[in-house]
Amino acid sequence: MAKDWAAVATAITTRMAELDMKQSELKERSGLALQTVREIQLNLQPRDRSKRTLAALSDALGWPSDHLWQVLSGIDPGDPDESDPLLAELTAIKGAITVLTDRVEEIERRLAVDGEQP
Incomplete structure (x- = not known):
């Protein structure tokens, strides 16, 4: 199954706009390096990332831990805020x-x- 890094980037960017969050804040909340956050959010170097990395970003954005993994896998995670x-x-x-x-x-x-x- 193809991984959709563009969909992950779009989901992150959209959520950051909803939360009025900057990359530096996402970095702090997720505990990831700013370069990693930037690469994933802007889809600069699509490559395999660990489930833990996507879970850290999901948690930092107020989503369930598997939210971005589902997006990456082409699964509609639904609206967690519903x-x-x-x-x-x-x-x-x-x-x-x-x-x-x-x-x-x-x-x-x-x-x-x-x-x-x-």
């Missing part, structure tokens, strides 16, 4: 804010039509 109750609550809060913002904008439009300034 059942996170904090993310569900955040989604609900964002929805409520959107509803409130829409209501305020509608009130402002009605006031503007009536010749009043908000």
Whole structure:
């Protein structure tokens, strides 16, 4: 089975953006050398790496230890954040804010039509 290092690089880069994480922070959290982190994240020298290396990166990114190994193997690991109750609550809060913002904008439009300034 072919190993998909490009998919690993994409997964790491996407997750780092989600977490607003820099390479230096990923290096610190994973305990890996910065050169190793850079090579894997940027897919500079695709070569066999140990499961431990990918597990360290997965853990540092807040994923289950086998997440990047599954990505490398072409297995869809799914969304590990799917059942996170904090993310569900955040989604609900964002929805409520959107509803409130829409209501305020509608009130402002009605006031503007009536010749009043908000």
